[in-house]
Amino acid sequence: MQMTRRDLFALAAGLAAAGLISLPADASTDAVEAAIKEFAGGMPETGGVEIGAPEIAENGNTVPIEVFADGATSIMLLAAGNPNPGVGTFHFTEMCAESRASTRIRLAKTQDVVAVAKMADGSTKMARREVKVTIGGCGG
């Protein structure tokens, strides 16, 4: 069979697409799980944590994120699709009016943002929320 130029392009595009599709199952999934387990001492149940984030972030270099978990003493934030999933941890005290905080984070691509909350009674909770990113942050 003779390869035409058009065939080559189709093949290249196909390979690229396949490569991109296999990417989300990358090594950082393990890193995310490890980070959650280290922070919470096991996999926490889902729910009880709110993540405020834009559905679509045009600029991944600065994405506004708000976290809230009623009664939490600390909330850890992870970006599951970043080269390093860790983002930061908020620590609340009795002086805080509520366990709510906002910041701005970097997202390399469209991905899930994960928030893990440690409650005053020792229990842990988590939430996930997808944020679509049109222009990636993290270097570039």
Added chain:
Amino acid sequence: MAKIKPRVKVPKKAKAGEAIVIKTLISHPMESGQRKDSKTGKLIPRKIINKFVATYNGKEAFSMDLLPAIAANPYIEFSVKLSESGTMRFEWTDDDGSVYDIENKITVA
């Protein structure tokens, strides 16, 4: 390098027990350690603010650990309930050990 300047938005007066919102912003490049220099192709070393602490009359009110995924010019917002007048002190700790701070007085009635 741009001068590192902290800015905070804190109400001057508050009612006792009322939730007040504190907004903070510090100008800092938050060099993630993953960016390459466009000329030399070498990695630019990591230099970020890694810790933020807000204390009120010497007692910790709120703190945050920061990692390279925090955007440049870190913005942090949180809320507090106060029962007495005093001074809120904000401290940002840099990777190189420098500490940037600012203080604000709040009158609680």
